[in-house]
Amino acid sequence: MSPVWHNHTGNQTCTPFQVVRPGSLRELVDLVRRAEYEGRAVRAVGAGHSWSDVALTDGFLVDPGELSGVSGVDGEPLTPAAGELSLVRVLGGTPIHVLNDELWEMGRALPNMGGYDAQTIAGVVSTSTHGSGLAYGPFPDLVRSLDLVVSGGRVLRLEPADGPTDRRRAGELSVELVNDDALFAAAICGLGTLGLIHSMLIEVRERFWLNEVRTLSTWEASRERLNTECDLGGPDHFELFLNPYPGPGGQHRALITRRSECPEPPGGTPRDKLERHPLTELESSLPVTGSVFRFLARHLPSQMAKRFDSVLAGMCDDGYANRSYKVLNIGEANHLPAYSMELGIAVDGRHVEAVDRILAIAAERAREGIFHTSPISLRFVAPSKASISMMQGQPTMMIELIMVVDSRGGYSLLEGYESRLADLGARPHWGQYNTLTRERVAQLYPEWDRWMEAEEQLNASGVFDSPFTRRIGI
Numbered sequence: 026m027s028p029v030w031h032n033h034t035g036n037q038t039c040t041p042f043q044v045v046r047p048g049s050l051r052e053l054v055d056l057v058r059r060a061e062y063e064g065r066a067v068r069a070v071g072a073g074h075s076w077s078d079v080a081l082t083d084g085f086l087v088d089p090g091e092l093s094g095v096s097g098v099d100g101e102p103l104t105p106a107a108g109e110l111s112l113v114r115v116l117g118g119t120p121i122h123v124l125n126d127e128l129w130e131m132g133r134a135l136p137n138m139g140g141y142d143a144q145t146i147a148g149v150v151s152t153s154t155h156g157s158g159l160a161y162g163p164f165p166d167l168v169r170s171l172d173l174v175v176s177g178g179r180v181l182r183l184e185p186a187d188g189p190t191d192r193r194r195a196g197e198l199s200v201e202l203v204n205d206d207a208l209f210a211a212a213i214c215g216l217g218t219l220g221l222i223h224s225m226l227i228e229v230r231e232r233f234w235l236n237e238v239r240t241l242s243t244w245e246a247s248r249e250r251l252n253t254e255c256d257l258g259g260p261d262h263f264e265l266f267l268n269p270y271p272g273p274g275g276q277h278r279a280l281i282t283r284r285s286e287c288p289e290p291p292g293g294t295p296r297d298k299l300e301r302h303p304l305t306e307l308e309s310s311l312p313v314t315g316s317v318f319r320f321l322a323r324h325l326p327s328q329m330a331k332r333f334d335s336v337l338a339g340m341c342d343d344g345y346a347n348r349s350y351k352v353l354n355i356g357e358a359n360h361l362p363a364y365s366m367e368l369g370i371a372v373d374g375r376h377v378e379a380v381d382r383i384l385a386i387a388a389e390r391a392r393e394g395i396f397h398t399s400p401i402s403l404r405f406v407a408p409s410k411a412s413i414s415m416m417q418g419q420p421t422m423m424i425e426l427i428m429v430v431d432s433r434g435g436y437s438l439l440e441g442y443e444s445r446l447a448d449l450g451a452r453p454h455w456g457q458y459n460t461l462t463r464e465r466v467a468q469l470y471p472e473w474d475r476w477m478e479a480e481e482q483l484n485a486s487g488v489f490d491s492p493f494t495r496r497i498g499i
Contacts, residue, residue, distance in 0.1 A: 041086035071148030089118025107189030117147035152456035157404035211479035367454035369415035463498025
C-alpha cells in the first residue's frame with residue numbers, strides 16, 4: 026500500500042508511488058532514469074514546511090534527509106576571483122539549523138534568513154524564501170553554483186557566465202559545467218521542476234551577533250516612513266507585525282522590530298538580554314497552546330482578534346542579543362499550528378496602498394463573521410536576480426497573512442486578498458498557500474517565457490511534472 030504523505034501542518038497531502046531517501050549523487054541519477062523508464066514523476070519534498078501544493082506528487086517522493094552536509098571549498102577548481110569570496114558547499118537536504126551551526130563553527134554565518142530554520146537549503150532556495158531588510162536578497166541570491174540532476178539523469182553544474190568554477194579546469198569535474206546566465210537565473214528558483222538539487226555553492230559572511238529591539242507604534246504613524254529614505258534604508262533587519270483591526274482610537278497597533286549588528290556581549294551582560302521573551306516562548310511551547318488556538322479559531326475567532334493588541338504589547342523588548350541566526354529565528358512561535366499566504370508588492374508606493382486595502386478588506390469580512398486569527402507580518406527584501414522569485418527585479422514588501430489551523434473561513438479570506446490585490450501586481454509566495462493560474466503567472470513575471478524555455482530544456486521528459494506544475498500551466 027502506498028504511503029500517504031502530508032506536510033507539517035496537514036493542509037497538503039498526496040499518495041506517492043514510493044518515498045525514496047537517496048544518499049548520493051549516483052542514487053539521484055539512477056532514480057531519475059528509473060522514473061523516466063517507468064513513466065513516473067519525481068518530486069523532492071524538503072522538510073515539508075510548504076503550505077502550497079508545490080511538492081505534491083503521485084510518483085517518487087524524494088526525502089533528501091540523507092543528503093545533508095556542509096564543507097569548505099578547498100580543492101575545488103575555482104577562479105582566483107572566487108577564491109576571494111566566502112564560499113561553502115552545501116548538500117541540498119541540509120536543514121537550515123544544521124547549516125547555521127556548521128557555519129558558526131567555521132567562523133561564518135548566513136547574512137540573512139527567514140524566521141524558521143527547519144527547512145532544507147534546497148527548499149528555501151527553490152521557492153525564494155527570504156528574511157527582512159532591503160539590504161538583503163532572498164535565498165536564491167546567495168547561490169553561486171548549483172549541481173542539478175536533470176532529465177535523462179544528466180548532472181549539470183549550472184553557473185552564470187562569470188561563475189566561480191575555472192572553465193580551464195572543467196576536466197577535473199565529475200559533472201558537466203554549464204555557464205549560462207538565463208539557465209542559472211531560472212534554476213536557482215526552480216520550484217523543484219527543473220531538476221533535483223544535489224548541492225550548491227553559497228556565499229556567506231563572517232559570523233556576527235545581532236541585537237533585537239521591539240517597540241510599539243501604529244500603522245498610521247509608520248506608513249509614511251516605509252521608504253528607503255526613512256525606515257527601510259540602511260543595513261537593519263526591519264519588519265512590522267500589524268493588528269488588522271483598529272483599537273479604540275481607530276488606529277492599528279504595530280510592533281516594529283529592528284535587528285542591528287552588535288559586538289558579542291561581554292560575560293557580564295544580564296541574562297534577560299540574552300533571551301527573547303521567556304514567558305512568550307514558554308506559552309508557545311506548551312502542548313496545550315496549539316489545541317486552544319485551534320478551538321478558538323474555529324469557534325471564537327472574534328475573541329482571538331480582540332487580544333491582538335495585548336499580544337503585540339507583550340512582545341515588546343528593549344534588547345535581545347545573540348548569535349545572528351538565533352535572533353533571526355522567531356523561536357517557539359514557529360511550532361504553533363498555522364498556515365499562511367504571502368504576497369509580494371513592489372516598494373514603490375503600491376506597498377502602502379496594499380496594506381491600506383488589506384485593512385479595509387479585513388474590516389469588511391469581519392462584519393461577515395470572518396476574522397484573521399493572527400496579526401499580519403510585513404517584511405522587506407532586496408531585488409532578486411532569479412527569474413521567478415517574488416522579488417525578481419524589484420525591492421519588495423512581503424505581506425504574510427497568517428491563519429491558525431481550523432480558522433473559520435480562513436482560506437476564503439486569503440483567496441480574497443490574492444484576488445483583490447492582483448491589480449497591484451501582488452506576487453504570491455510559491456511555498457505558501459496560493460491560487461495562481463497560468464495566466465496570472467505569465468502576467469506577474471517578465472522573465473516567465475525564459476524560465477519556461479529553461480524548463481523545456483531541463484525537464485524535457487516531463488519527469489519533474491506534478492499537480493502543481495499542471496495548475497500553473499507548465
